[in-house]
Amino acid sequence: MKDTIVLYPNIGRGHLVSMVELGKLILTHYPSLSITILILTPPTTTLAATDSNANYIAAVSTTTPAIKFHRIHLPPLPSSAPSLPDHFLSLELSRHSTPNVAVALQSLAKTSTLKALVMDFMNFNDPKTLTHNLNLPTYFYFTSGASTLAVLLLLPTIHQNAANKNFKEHPLQIHVPGLPSFSTDDFPNEAKDPSDPTFNMLIRTVETMKGSAGIIVNTFEAIEEIPIKALNEDEKIPPLYCIGPVISSPYGEEDNGCMSWLDSQPSQSVVLLSFGSMGRFSRVQLREIAKGLEKSEKRFLWVVRSELEEGGDSGELLLPEGFLERTKEIGLVVRDWAPQQEILSHDSVGGFVTHCGWNSVLEAVCEGVPMVAWPLYAEQFLNKVVLVEEMKVALAVKVGKEGLVSSTELGERVKQLMDSAKGKEIRQRVFKMKMSAAEARAESGSSRVALDKLAMSWKLSNSVRGLNFSPFVLAIVFFSSFLFSFIGLALPSLHRRSRIRGNSATWGPTREMVKTAEVVRRGLAGGEHGGEDGDDVGRGDGGWLGKIN
Template sequence: MITLFISEKVVKTFILIIMKDTIVLYSAIGRGHIFSVVELGKLILTHNPSFSITILIPTPPNTATVDTTTFGCDSSITFRHITISPPPSGTSPFHLVRYGNHNLHQVLQSISKTTKIKAVVLDFMNYTANEVTTTLDIPTFYYYTSGAASLSVLLYYKTIIESKKREQCNYIEIPGFPRILKEELPSYPEELENIFLDLVATMSECNGIIINTFNALEGKTIKALQEGSCFPDESNPAPIFCIGPVMSLPGGEKDENGCLSWLESQPSQSVVLLSFGSLGRFSKTQLTEIAIGLEKSEQRFLWVVRSESDEDSLEDLLPEGFLDRTKEKGMVVRNWAPQVKVLSHDSVGGFVTHCGWNSVLEAIGEGVPMVAWPLYAEQHLNKIALVKEMKIVLALKETENGIVSATELGDRVKELMDSEKGREIRERVLKMKESSVEARSEGGSSYVELNRLIQLWKEKDHLSLLSPNTPLLSNFSG
């Protein structure tokens, strides 16, 4: 009788050979972030079907789990929910997932028992999860769900803070970003500025940054990022992979409010869509200005209304008689419309948008020109790049109290839909639509970059998670 003694290392190596390679994607909280991460997972599989994708979704206390069956994913994409322990009051959204790091650690160990984790891709909002992936020695990448322009500002933020303190300097020069006045940059509280600096330090040391953009749209900024100009303190900055546009295609959205049926009765490219994202809520005063402006513009419109109170009816929120006076030319719906399907409809010829990056890419993907009305987060930076560099939007001006007047909105909508400048913007957006398709087609810039990223993942092997002696991390909050 012959007894074979096989070392633990040999056993692990054999297990790795027969396991399927997995990429783990960790989404941030929020509909826009989750959808973008899901579409990224689908895109990865189109280039390498041999991978499996596991998408992690953070679930804070007293929050319903996301219904993942609505995403239309096949069996190569699986979902796991990461429970977030109750955080202290006032915790920043950037730090929220830290209170799920203990659970993240356990989930990654569980996944590694049946598959080879080639990399973890963190939504940039989840940067504190790096504390887990670094400890477990997993190759860690960041997915920046917005565009290259706002990322260049974020990465350069330490230098920007120093520049803003120099009184003799009116302008701020940021590599790859349009030259701007100091006051054009959004102001943030010191606590958030410190978070940005911490985030940048973490991102700079990761294995790579994936950006949802493409060369034809942001070539100047992408070049600055790839050359390392936006990493002033790094001699060897993280590599950049621009693989966009990553966006949802017209598909499973339900038309609960009858928007598409109404659009069928409208002339080609005659309707302007007004939609401001899930967080784009307005006061009654601002809603009144929008209504008056739309009526004065004499343009057809589809308006998705979100207000500060969900209890008020449209009749309570809008000027008396507005709905009756505009019923031949306009449709107003409460809270939601199937935006991707609406933008793809032949009747839609313009879009008043909050400049959320998903919405911008969806409009470009359908060749729809835009009016920019940024509201929060990086949207103001997106607007600057869209207006000054890409030249595919018209910009709205706010009054000193932050209100967009009826006259301003009406004039910009009319200009977009019925002027020579509006036609020029439409032509540029249509060309950008063609470029977006080319970027993701075989041989295109984003196609090449995604293949480069996948090849990098294929070359990486990861053994540490398979060790039965890897301890759970007791120092993580939650």
């Protein structure tokens, strides 16, 4: 039977794409494995959404046949299910999918040798229930950055220290060592109020992640070195595998004329405006964006996903009168979808107004494109803080009354990014990060090393799992290990005594044995430093996440 890694994405195209790209990365370096992706199909899935995913899945199956898909049809949610915002409803759906997913895993185990289960962090399942009797190690895939992960893992402690206050009514300034100081206003709404049903789901998800075999993060050391180091040093957090940047690859979708239009534009002259699949704006905000682009006098490619006016057949009804005609020489407005990664990689693109979704951030970094940060929901506000204040690769827009970004504000930020000395500094900084991203993915780069460690953890966990020692053998192994450790700790003292007696040449351990024992003893004693010649033994007294409960 083939060795198989099972990937379990959350509902939604974006989550599916992220898992597919993770699967492709694994197969690129470990082609002997196979990948099976579980597809949750909720009862209310629209025909359009089904067709869209079906086309995507068919394309993946054709280009990467080692990736298999296993569909799981879900029953309707019970009437007692809590009312949740759309982007968190999937948490409740995944919770009710637990029996179905468990049955699917049992079925897969009959035809494949399952090595690991990798769950989307947005899946609200108990891994122990899912993998009952399979003894399968479970990992979580965190598709945002390490900085956001650090804040998420600290969420229970933050609220406990604040006496479980509602941060919507009582915002606080938070300092997480290794990150810029930020306000709880930058938390996702669902993480602000302990009485919110989604908050309790997040807390339980945090506890589940902390009990897993490891957390896979779509980031790389060069852009988040400090939070990654702190997370790695905290013994209450499972091993971290920073294998990014994992970037989505195009599957032949139409580009809506974007690329041919970009071909006719000067180098680094165009600003891309794209706000993700859920980035929809009111008519008032759309008009402010349009006016701001005119005020900036910069070339632009704008992806508009907002709903049309009733009875309209184009986006023109949502925009200021005559806008499309006035800007036809310098701008292109595209409805609904555009190949964002391909656009960012085009030589004519010199700036990016983004909602700060982490995938979009990584795409911009990998192409060396500076950003204007305009977060809209979820963890995007935390990403904005990191981009602007820590990485310094973006300018932030100021949101005015009633949550609107004015045309003047947007126009000034776009001009600042493209024309000012500060914009030039940001451009140079993000170009260096582009180089770092390439180095991380190289043969000996940090992300490749992390992927190798992840694969080794699958091999080791399954090797131990497959041995099936008897209790008697395990007892002998344990006693022998204890006895060897005791002798090893005593060796340096015995060696010193033998030297006093003048017997060091004829009796006693070798120099290497003494050195090893001394290193182990220092490590067990909690010393700060490792052994000689770079030996790294023991870990410190916890990092800045050491007080997580």
